[in-house]
Amino acid sequence: MGSEEKGKCPKCRIEYDRRIYSSCPLCEMRRKLLDKTKESMQQLQRNQDRTVSYLRKGDEIELGELNGNAIAWIVLDTMRDKALLLAKYGLSYMSYNNRMWSVSWEKSSLRKYLNDEIIYYFFSEKEQSRIIEISVENKENFR
Ligand SMILES: [Zn+2]
Structure with a gap:
């Protein structure tokens, strides 16, 4: 590459090929990400203005964010002011348990991950407060 x-x-100090990029590709990527984030934040704000009681089975809403994109959810069921949601697209993948032995759902590492980690990763504090905790009775299922 010649000097010209x-x-x-000057901002991120990376060098790039002017024959390929007309401006810094990293700055360009940052700008696009920021635009995307702003867009999904506006989208979220619009969805928050809509209370759950207006939701119907089969509706689609956006809640939370993954890699700068709003997460789409399908309303599986509603009950008074509550809605049961299923992510429209796969959000992550993980084994049922991080150790190869029989374990109940209650003790699986997947359940721990979903309950203790993913909620902070996908949802803002305000969104987290809108997620309710429920108890699901499960039989020991490893025998
Ligand atoms: Zn730059």
């Missing part, structure tokens, strides 16, 4: 073909971003 080499660009150097």
